[in-house]
Amino acid sequence: MTLFCQAIKREAIxxxxxxxxxxxxxxxxxxxxxxxxxxxxxxxxxxxxxGGLMYCMEYIEKNFDWLExxxxxxxxxxxxxxxxxxxxxxxxxxxxxxxLAKLQKAGHRLTAVxxxxxxxxxxxxxxxxxxxxxxxxxxxxxxxxxxxxxxxxLLPKYGKLAFNLEFYTDVLDLDYLLQFxxxxxxxxxxxxxxxxxxxxDDGPVKLDDxxxxxxxxxxxxxxxxxxxxxxxxxKSICELVNDYSLVxxxxxxxxxxxxxxxxxxxxDKSNGYVYGGLTSGNEMIFTVADSDAFSHxxxxxxxxxxxxxxx
Numbered sequence: 428m429t430l431f432c433q434a435i436k437r438e439a440i441x442x443x444x445x446x447x448x449x450x451x452x453x454x455x456x457x458x459x460x461x462x463x464x465x466x467x468x469x470x471x472x473x474x475x476x477x478g479g480l481m482y483c484m485e486y487i488e489k490n491f492d493w494l495e496x497x498x499x500x501x502x503x504x505x506x507x508x509x510x511x512x513x514x515x516x517x518x519x520x521x522x523x524x525x526x527l528a529k530l531q532k533a534g535h536r537l538t539a540v541x542x543x544x545x546x547x548x549x550x551x552x553x554x555x556x557x558x559x560x561x562x563x564x565x566x567x568x569x570x571x572x573x574x575x576x577x578x579x580x581l582l583p584k585y586g587k588l589a590f591n592l593e594f595y596t597d598v599l600d601l602d603y604l605l606q607f608x609x610x611x612x613x614x615x616x617x618x619x620x621x622x623x624x625x626x627x628d629d630g631p632v633k634l635d636d637x638x639x640x641x642x643x644x645x646x647x648x649x650x651x652x653x654x655x656x657x658x659x660x661x662k663s664i665c666e667l668v669n670d671y672s673l674v675x676x677x678x679x680x681x682x683x684x685x686x687x688x689x690x691x692x693x694x695d696k697s698n699g700y701v702y703g704g705l706t707s708g709n710e711m712i713f714t715v716a717d718s719d720a721f722s723h724x725x726x727x728x729x730x731x732x733x734x735x736x737x738x
Contacts, residue, residue: 428507428687428691429441429453429507431681431687431691432505432507432691435688437505438504438505439504439505439506439507440456440457440501440504440505440506440507441453441454441455441456441506441507441509442455442456442457442458442459442498442506442507442508442509443455443457443458443459443460443509444459444487444494444508444509444510444511444526445459445509445510445511445512446459446460446463446464446465446479446480446483446484446487446511447464447465447476447479447480447483447511448460448509448511451509453509456501457494457497457498457501459483459487459494462486462487462490462493462494463483463486463487463490464483465479465480465483467483468482468483477513477515480511480513480516481515481516481520481522484511484516484520484522484523484526485522487522487526488522488525488526488529491526491529494526495529495533498530498533498535505700506535508537510523514560514564517563517564517567517568518560518563518564518567519563519567523568524567524568524569527539527568527570528569531570536698536699536700537570537571537698538570538571538572538573538694538697538698539564539565539568539570539571539572539573540573540575540694541561541564541572541573541574541575542575542577542679543557543561543574543575543576543577543676544576544577544578545576545577545578545579545581545582545585545678546578546581546582546585546586548576548582548588548592548595549582549585549586549587549588550586550611551589551604551607551608551611552608552611552612554595554604555601555604555608555661555664555665555668558598558601558668558674559664559667559668561574561674562667562668562671562673562674565673565674566673571697571698572697573677573690573693573694573697574674574675574676574677575676575677575678575679575690576595576596576676576677576678576679577679577681578679578680579592579678579679579680579729579733580680580682580683580733582733582734583733583734588734589604589607590603590604591730592678592726592729592730592734593726593727593730595676596675596676596677596678596726597675597726598668598674598675598676600669601665601666601668601669602662602665602669604665605661605662605665608661609654609657609658609661612654612657613654677689677690677693678726678729680729680733686729
């Protein structure tokens with residue numbers, strides 16, 4: 428994203444807030460490792476990597492004045508915060524949300540951008556896990572949030588998808604995925620995906636078909652007490668994600684200029700950057716609202732470009 432901002436002549440200031448980021452491939456305007464790094468809690472307090480990161484984020488929270496003072500130099504600039512990748516920091520640990528809340532209180536309009544490797548779409552259980560962690564993060568952070576499926580151009584190399592890409596980006600009715608999830612638990616996933624992909628007449632289940640086809644894909648009754656319990660658990664998890672109806676993804680290929688531009692525009696719209704300053708006479712809000720620049724990502728184009736046709 429830093430390189431893309433440079434290419435479009437946008438001055439972007441990068442701030443490293445990852446105490447465990449030993450080597451950065453970008454120039455940091457502010458580096459939190461000047462305040463605290465992962466070596467101290469691991470070497471001096473005998474904490475592991477996870478515990479060490481939690482200690483560091485708590486330390487940054489308590490010493491937020493250091494970061495606030497550093498940021499004054501870049502007031503009004505477009506800021507990119509490089510955050511740690513440990514999921515616990517966003518799902519249930521409290522220091523990271525408090526740090527972000529303090530940044531927002533200081534006048535920074537933030538958007539959380541959650542990068543998820545697209546290969547998780549090829550395994551139903553991994554995709555469900557990603558949905559749960561993404562949902563938990565969105566609820567825990569309580570701020571504008573964008574989920575991105577990264578490396579989508581490499582997705583065909585990871586394995587076959589049970590459905591079109593749109594099913595995974597828009598997180599359509601997960602009941603369709605339930606049977607594949609249970610097939611995976613029985614060890615039959617590869618066989619069933621191959622069978623669905625090779626069915627010349629019907630292809631995979633069409634998501635706009637009537638409820639009869641939806642019932643057909645879930646017509647295999649679970650066998651055995653344990654399998655019935657897993658069926659009930661899987662169904663409850665799918666219903667939980669469906670009921671919240673918050674999670675969706677934008678596919679990303681960093682080598683595709685149009686795709687990168689769309690992602691950046693979506694982020695700009697989310698944090699308000701695109702609307703300009705909230706000053707008297709600013710009509711940018713109405714201009715953007717009337718434009719079609721922020722229509723849904725052209726997932727069908729990406730499907731056609733990188734994936735074999737389905738159906």
